[in-house]
Amino acid sequence: MIDEIRGPLEKIHRGVQGALAITLMGMDGLPVDTLHPNPSDHEDMDVSSLVVEYSSLLSQVRNSAQMFAAGGLEELSISSEHLTMIIRPVNEEYFLALALTPSANFGKGRYLLRVLAPTLAGALS
Amino acid sequence: MIDEIRGPLEKIHRGVQGALAITLMGMDGLPVDTLHPNPSDHEDMDVSSLVVEYSSLLSQVRNSAQMFAAGGLEELSISSEHLTMIIRPVNEEYFLALALTPSANFGKGRYLLRVLAPTLAGALS
DSSP states (O other): OHHHHHHHHHHHHHHSTTEEEEEEEETTSOEEEEEOOOGGGGTTSOHHHHHHHHHHHHHHHHHHHHHTTOOSEEEEEEEESSOEEEEEEOSSSEEEEEEEOTTSOHHHHHHHHHHHHHHHHHHHO | OHHHHHHHHHHHHHHSTTEEEEEEEETTSOEEEEEOOOGGGGTTSOHHHHHHHHHHHHHHHHHHHHHTTOOSEEEEEEEESSOEEEEEEOSSSEEEEEEEOTTSOHHHHHHHHHHHHHHHHHHHO
């Protein structure tokens, strides 16, 4: 199963210039698989902890969206001075989180998460 | 002062096809000005309440980003099945929130918020 997951993660990581890390994580904050090739490039920033921290917002955002009839949550993105994070639920239990440099191709990142999420959902089921 | 605020809000609203509403709001959830021309187009969805609800996430996200050295928060976007919301802090006390249909031009919305936020920061100071 791990290859079916590692493959799409590598596609996303290689496909976006400026990708720092990509992780497939459970809603409980436990990672299934992570690509984080050069942690030293951003040593002051704790990308992994930030993913876990942001993931705790996911259920909150999801509930709000449903409460106000905006429908199911498809994507959450957070841009800060030194890092952009795009988070996309894969199914009820797992989500993808892609960390990018601020100058990375945001649109390409969103696109790859969107097209590869169903592949990962299939691998997890 | 209200014209200096209404002007940029109209520019954003007119500039993005698929814009449902744009609001300049205090971090406390009180709106300064809102353009919400056709509420009947999305009568099942309570866009205004959703903005207030999401705004409560802002300070949380901001604190997390700073804690993990990602720097100041620049943008938060939330895409759901029936609505996309882009939120951008204008200064310490106010933020812009743009509600879009899912098929609207997301990139154009982000761009207009980014370039007009400084104008609004000037009008508020």
